[in-house]
Structures are given as C-alpha cells and as structure tokens.
Amino acid sequence: MLRRRWVDALVVVVVVLAFVLAPQAYSNETLLFQMMVYIALSQGVNILYGFTGYLPFGYVGFFGIGAYGASLLMLHLNWPPILALLGGGAIAVLLGLLLSPLLRLSGAYFAIASLAASQAVYLIVSNPALQNVTYGPYGIQLVSQFNPTLSYYVMVVILALTVAVVLYIRRSRFGTALQAMRDDPVSAAMAGVPVVRQRTFAWMISAAIAGLVGGAFAWQTSVFYPDAVFSLSISIFAIVFTLFGGAGTLLGPLFGSVVLYGMYNTIGISDPQYFQLIYGLLIILLVLFLPDGAASLLKRRGSHVL
Amino acid sequence: MSSDALLSVVGVEKSFGGFQALRGVNLEVPRGGALGLVGPNGSGKTTLINIISGIYAPTAGKVRFGGQDVTGRLPHQMSHLGVNRTFQVPKPFGSLTVRQNVEVALGHSRRSGRKTDDVLAFLDLGGLADREAASLNTAQQKLLDLGRALATDPKLLLVDELGAGLSPADLDLVAEKLNALRRDGITMLVVEHLMGFLGKVTDDVVVMNAGAEIFFGKLEAAAQDPKVVEVFLGG
Numbered sequence A: 001m002l003r004r005r006w007v008d009a010l011v012v013v014v015v016v017l018a019f020v021l022a023p024q025a026y027s028n029e030t031l032l033f034q035m036m037v038y039i040a041l042s043q044g045v046n047i048l049y050g051f052t053g054y055l056p057f058g059y060v061g062f063f064g065i066g067a068y069g070a071s072l073l074m075l076h077l078n079w080p081p082i083l084a085l086l087g088g089g090a091i092a093v094l095l096g097l098l099l100s101p102l103l104r105l106s107g108a109y110f111a112i113a114s115l116a117a118s119q120a121v122y123l124i125v126s127n128p129a130l131q132n133v134t135y136g137p138y139g140i141q142l143v144s145q146f147n148p149t150l151s152y153y154v155m156v157v158i159l160a161l162t163v164a165v166v167l168y169i170r171r172s173r174f175g176t177a178l179q180a181m182r183d184d185p186v187s188a189a190m191a192g193v194p195v196v197r198q199r200t201f202a203w204m205i206s207a208a209i210a211g212l213v214g215g216a217f218a219w220q221t222s223v224f225y226p227d228a229v230f231s232l233s234i235s236i237f238a239i240v241f242t243l244f245g246g247a248g249t250l251l252g253p254l255f256g257s258v259v260l261y262g263m264y265n266t267i268g269i270s271d272p273q274y275f276q277l278i279y280g281l282l283i284i285l286l287v288l289f290l291p292d293g294a295a296s297l298l299k300r301r302g303s304h305v306l
Numbered sequence B: 001m002s003s004d005a006l007l008s009v010v011g012v013e014k015s016f017g018g019f020q021a022l023r024g025v026n027l028e029v030p031r032g033g034a035l036g037l038v039g040p041n042g043s044g045k046t047t048l049i050n051i052i053s054g055i056y057a058p059t060a061g062k063v064r065f066g067g068q069d070v071t072g073r074l075p076h077q078m079s080h081l082g083v084n085r086t087f088q089v090p091k092p093f094g095s096l097t098v099r100q101n102v103e104v105a106l107g108h109s110r111r112s113g114r115k116t117d118d119v120l121a122f123l124d125l126g127g128l129a130d131r132e133a134a135s136l137n138t139a140q141q142k143l144l145d146l147g148r149a150l151a152t153d154p155k156l157l158l159v160d161e162l163g164a165g166l167s168p169a170d171l172d173l174v175a176e177k178l179n180a181l182r183r184d185g186i187t188m189l190v191v192e193h194l195m196g197f198l199g200k201v202t203d204d205v206v207v208m209n210a211g212a213e214i215f216f217g218k219l220e221a222a223a224q225d226p227k228v229v230e231v232f233l234g235g
Ligand SMILES: Nc1ncnc2c1ncn2[C@@H]1O[C@H](COP(=O)(O)OP(=O)(O)OP(=O)(O)O)[C@@H](O)[C@H]1O
Pocket: B016, B019, B021, B039, B040, B041, B042, B043, B044, B045, B046, B047, B048, B088
C-alpha cells in the first residue's frame, strides 16, 4: 500500500515537473498549455468512460460552459481569475447535475443525447438575444486579465489535481465500484452499490474537471468565440486520446494525448479537418478492435499499466 | 397470513408491454425455511425473483419482507435490507478479480461482518481469488454470484437455477453448501428444474405455470397432482 502511494505521488510530481520545466526547453508555450488541456480533458473522459462505460460525446459542453462561466464572472462581477475559474468549475458541475438524467440512457443513446445537450448549451450561449449576458456570437475578450504565465501555472495545478483524482479513483473502493457497474450494473446494484448515485458522482467529477480546464483555457486565450470552446472536435480529441492510450488507466490517456496531440500539431495543424476525420475513424476502429487501447497491448504481455 | 413469514408475495402481477408474465402470484417463505419454485420454461420464475430482488417493479401486487412493505424498492436497497440472489445466467464483474467481486459486495453491505477469504473458502473459490472473473467457467461464475450474495450477509437468498449444468458430484456439493447456509439461518427461495436437487434443499414447493401458482405442498405430492402432471407432461 505504502509503495503504491509513493508511485502515485511520483507520477504527479513527474507530470508537474515536466510541464513546469518544458517551457525552458521548448518555447511554444501555447502548445504546451493545450497539451495540458487535452491531458486533463482526456482524464475527465477517462473517469466517465474508463470507469463507467459511458462515452460522453458532449463532453465539450462542460469545457465550454466552464470557459464562459469563468469569463463572465470576470467580466460582469469582476471576480479575480482564479476565483472565477472555480466558479466556472462549479457552473459545469451544476450543468452536470442538470443533465444527470441522461445517465439513464445507455450506450449510443447516451453518447448522442450528451452531444445534443452540449450543442444546445452552445446555441444558448452564442445566441444574439443573450448578447448582454454572454456577448452572443461576438465572443469574449478578457484583455485586462491577460496573464499567460500565471494561467499556465494554474493549468499545471489543475492538471496535477486531475491526475491525483484519477489515481485516487483507481485505488479506491469507489473506483472498483464504478468498474463493477461498468461490467454489470444489475449485479453491482445487488452487491449493494447505489448505482445511479455513484455514476452521477463520477459524471460530476468529470464535469468539474472540464469546467476548470475550460476556465483556464479562457483565461490563457483571453479572446475567443463561442465555437472555439464548444467545438465538437474538442470532445473527439479527448475521446480518441483516451481510447488510443487505454481507458481505465492513468497513463493510457496521458500517453494518447501526448502522442496524438503532438502528431496533430506537427502534421495536422495546416489541415485540421482531415484530423477530425482521421480521429473520428480512429474512434470507430479503436472501439471495435482495441477497446482498451495501447495499454491493453502491454497488459497482454503481462505488464501492469498504472 | 402467518406472522412468521419472512417473505410474502401477494397478488403480484407483471406485464411486459402487452404480455402478462405474472398473473397474480401468491407465496410465502417462513423465516428459516426453504421454498422450492418449479415450473416449465417461461412460467415466470425468474421474473418473480427479479421482482422480489427489486430489479423490476411489479405491475400490481405487494412484496413484504420481514413484515415491511418493500414493493418497488431498488435492488441496492433490497440488498441493504438483506435480500440477495444468484442469476440464472451468471453476472460476474468480468474485469475484476474473483476477490474484488466479493469485496465490492462486502464494501457496500450495510450488515456484513463476513470476510472475503471465508466466503471464497466456503465456496472452494480460494484458489481462484486472483483470477479475472471473466476467465472462470459458468459453474464457477455461478458460485461467484453466490459468493457475492453471501458477502452481503443476506437473510433471504433467492437462488435461480444454481444447479443447471453442474455434474452430479458438484450438484451434491452445492446442495450441501445451501443446506449449511440454511443451518446458519438463511431463508431461501430456490428455483430449480432438477427435482433431486430441489428435494435435498427445500421443504415445500410452489409450482408455477403461465405466470400463476398452481400447486403448493410437498415435492412428492406435487408429482401426484393432476394439474402439475398435466403441465409437465403436456395435457
Ligand atoms: N424483460 C422482459 N421483457 C419481455 N418479456 C420478458 C422479460 N423478462 C421475461 N419475459 C417473459 O416473461 C416470461 C417469463 O419469463 P421468466 O424468465 O420469468 O421464465 P422462467 O420461469 O424463469 O423460465 P426458465 O425456466 O426458462 O428460466 C417469458 O415468456 C419471458 O419471455
């Protein structure tokens, strides 16, 4: 047990150090920031999909509402950025609570319904009629709060917390119960697990992560349009990174994000639409042929993947 | 209605769409007793177990457990109250180990003072403790279902065709175990097609046909009952 704690702590420290030191070696801080965004988002997807089996195509809705929630708290109420980020996370959790009845749906129906819900949120936020509140289609400008360095380090903290939460879930009774529910919800209920409550809880943790990350993204970017934070490709990326690396593990989604997002940035940035297509296809192939991702290749050889 | 019944099922009906799977079932299991439930395929035995364990809500009728109306309670609530079951087609947590399967149930039980190792040893699953449950054969998975149920320390155990597919030697072994559990005070409702097995583990039987009970009494008497004979031999 003690050794595991050390391993866990070490993983968190390594992730933090990597992103604290990386800007010294590599000057493109924006890319590093976005890589953190995707690692954290894919861990959020991981909590939901890896541990409960629900694939949230609408996950970007939480990211977008977090970005808007934090921005509007800064703009309308003059909240300091870090407090506003927490507010954005809280708003995402509220949205999660509101949408929790979707968890009654299964499989593909849930995936589609969550997607529809995220698009509904997008349409509300970007609606010109709400211009006084959300600035509608004209987007957000946080110029006076612009602070790329501080927002970068805040994102490191959010990432570290996310990794720690996933590690905790993996080790805890809660995580085992989630996996039991994924394998067989009826048996889990008979074993005494309050299935709906636990699944909703996982969903809200996952929403909180996306909300915080969205807020950090808004702060870092400081000028953005609604479609930038509600783009379906954000969901697709987070899902494909998770599936590619291996849902249900910690290192899988981390590995998937670094490799695939890195690839996207080196070769895909000039023609992003192809990457959406390729990654969309990759999701289908992975779900069909390698549902447990790259990590399962190692596991087949008998290695344990954290 | 006798006051020492641990379980009473009163006029329970269940419809799936237009199809009526249960048409007003009545039965009682006395505290500490073991009631057999037999009937042809599709007569509604599993559906009744699903209703008692909270997986389905009945369309009409009542389920009483320990004198309390528990109709429509959710499965995890029934589990916490002390009602548990096995599944006709076993339902393990396939990606978890055998040990973890039992631990999930132990960890979420409100009542249990049992230990994982004791449960596994009782069911001769100790040697498989670290195996992934998906890799067990059907008979082992059924025992694991039983182990998970026992981990919650049930007062009432609903057993759905635990014997099907077992070798005669294993059947005797499982019958022994059910009887040991009964001696420990667990009340049982046992669904089974194998009459020899049923005779070993139950006192009385209820015979069901087409969603209603048609006989209650001793197993030997059932074999003499014209209605039962007609149902089983085809009238
Ligand atoms: N979820 C369901 N939806 C629709 N019909 C169902 C459902 N569950 C059971 N039934 C139907 O209800 C009837 C009773 O089924 P049940 O499984 O209870 O029978 P059984 O007595 O357990 O049979 P067996 O001995 O084959 O296990 C069957 O006709 C079955 O098809």
